[in-house]
Amino acid sequence: MLTHRITFWPFMFVHLIAIACWTLGYIGGWVPILSVVLHLALLTYGSLTPDAGFFIPHSVNLEKGTLALTYDDGPVPTHTEAILDLLKSEGVKATFFCIGDRVLKHPELAKRIVAEGHVLGVHTQGHSWRWGFMGKREALSEIERCVESIRSVTGKTPKLFRPPFGATSPNTAYAIHKSGLIPVAWDLRTFDTNAKEPSRLIEKCLARMGSATNILMHDPVPAALLLTKALIQRAKERGTRLVTVDPPATNK
Ligand SMILES: [Zn+2]
Incomplete structure (x- = not known):
């Protein structure tokens, strides 16, 4: 590699x-x-390209025949709630990479994510646009503050990390390594944040689904709800097992 x-x-x-x-x-x-x-x-x-593992290896593919729905940038009222309602009604567990500031702002949503059996991972405290340019110390602080926000609200210690924008650099790779968290990429990026028409987005994603096992979406994006519905339906038709990236965080 x-x-x-x-x-x-x-x-x-x-x-x-x-x-x-x-x-x-x-x-x-x-x-x-x-x-x-x-x-x-x-x-x-x-x-x-985090899945390339150029600066630090990321977990990318899961077991063949499984599919992890992963969501970045939440939690936010309405949109995250709607996705949680849908996942609950479908009996599906997912993985949410949350922003620490939003966890503190909407603690009830973070608690609900954990209470309903989903995995809650770290997506930095502030999701700064400077993430890829940060020094080692600042990047590590962004990760550790988010870990602490999640721990203070949910009582659980997260194990997984997804870098904002999927960006890594030698400094952020060092910070990720130092944090002890497992960096997680994806093998299908939906580009839901750029979607103008949900129907076109769904069509494109289903066409590209192939043998993908780890799908990146963003719960604050309205189109993610319809996309989730379509992905669950397709997975059920194909007999694909819907899984979380990792078992839920421990009480440690
Ligand atoms: Zn993000």
């Missing part, structure tokens, strides 16, 4: 050789520029 650890020093070596050869006049200036551009492209790919 291509990782930052494996590629960093070879790339640095190539950059140095390219710069030295250019300085001595053996090659044109475009060669060192090209090597830097390629390296930056690889780092960008690694930052935005």
